[in-house]
Amino acid sequence: MNKTRGLIIAGNWKMNHGPRATADFFTQLKTGWAKLPAAAAQALQAGSVHARIFTPAVSLTAARESAAGTPITIGAQNAHGEKDGAFTGELSAGLLQEVGIGSTLVGHSERRQFFGETDATARARAEGLLAQGMEVMFCIGETRVEREGGQTKAVLERQIDQGMTAAMFSAGAGAHGFPRFTLAYEPVWAIGTGLNATPEQAEEAHQMIRKHLWTRFGVENASRTPILYGGSVKPDNVASLLDGSNVDGALVGGASLKADSYLALLAACGKYAYA
Numbered sequence: 458m459n460k461t462r463g464l465i466i467a468g469n470w471k472m473n474h475g476p477r478a479t480a481d482f483f484t485q486l487k488t489g490w491a492k493l494p495a496a497a498a499q500a501l502q503a504g505s506v507h508a509r510i511f512t513p514a515v516s517l518t519a520a521r522e523s524a525a526g527t528p529i530t531i532g533a534q535n536a537h538g539e540k541d542g543a544f545t546g547e548l549s550a551g552l553l554q555e556v557g558i559g560s561t562l563v564g565h566s567e568r569r570q571f572f573g574e575t576d577a578t579a580r581a582r583a584e585g586l587l588a589q590g591m592e593v594m595f596c597i598g599e600t601r602v603e604r605e606g607g608q609t610k611a612v613l614e615r616q617i618d619q620g621m622t623a624a625m626f627s628a629g630a631g632a633h634g635f636p637r638f639t640l641a642y643e644p645v646w647a648i649g650t651g652l653n654a655t656p657e658q659a660e661e662a663h664q665m666i667r668k669h670l671w672t673r674f675g676v677e678n679a680s681r682t683p684i685l686y687g688g689s690v691k692p693d694n695v696a697s698l699l700d701g702s703n704v705d706g707a708l709v710g711g712a713s714l715k716a717d718s719y720l721a722l723l724a725a726c727g728k729y730a731y732a
């Protein structure tokens with residue numbers, strides 16, 4: 458199977474792994490790297506597959522330093538769109554860039570669920586961050602009640618309509634060749650629950666999203682934007698989820714915390730062609 462947009466395998470460590478555990482993770486990862494199947498290692502080296510880990514803020518520098526010598530890049534889990542100012546507890550693009558961090562998640566469902574993030578605030582963050590040169594992985598997804606109520610399509614379309622603008626899709630490519638603006642579809646009912654979407658459910662939602670991006674932002678923007686799947690992705694289900702032709706990677710919480718498990722996710726990328 459051909460993955461013309463490449464693949465992004467992203468880890469989201471959430472509120473886990475301080476600097477010490479981060480250094481240990483990368484020590485183990487470097488030891489295990491040699492065991493990656495040649496095809497996966499080659500795709501990572503060539504940049505067809507991009508590996509990224511979103512760490513807690515206090516671990517960003519340790520992660521960036523420990524990841525040196527690997528193709529893995531490090532991102533933040535949240536950042537503010539303003540350049541500076543009275544925003545206690547927040548991080549700006551400039552603060553992150555000063556410590557060598559050029560990417561961040563925006564609008565993760567846990568930010569929406571527990572910290573008052575809305576489509577509008579996520580949009581403002583993404584707009585500001587992209588304008589300051591950051592890469593943004595923007596998260597969307599429906600809750601269990603919304604899915605069971607037949608609202609999945611309407612919710613995803615609302616999150617796109619209210620959270621995204623044409624300018625985001627014109628942000629161009631980042632340092633690793635992937636667009637600076639990427640999407641992650643994470644059904645809330647599948648996050649941390651062990652209930653992953655089936656490959657068919659994931660592909661169906663990704664198709665819905667891409668179709669709506671096409672309608673709103675044109676065929677080129679729709680077809681070049683990577684859409685990652687997230688929600689209980691594990692080494693034993695990652696390959697079937699990635700088989701979806703509109704699935705361009707995975708955003709992984711729990712299964713990204715251990716080096717062996719993260720390496721097993723990367724290994725799954727060896728079965729695709731990337732021309």
Ligand code: PGA
Binds near residue numbers: 469648650687708712
């Ligand atoms: P999970 O988390 O893989 O632990 O379900 C995914 C996420 O929230 O990004």
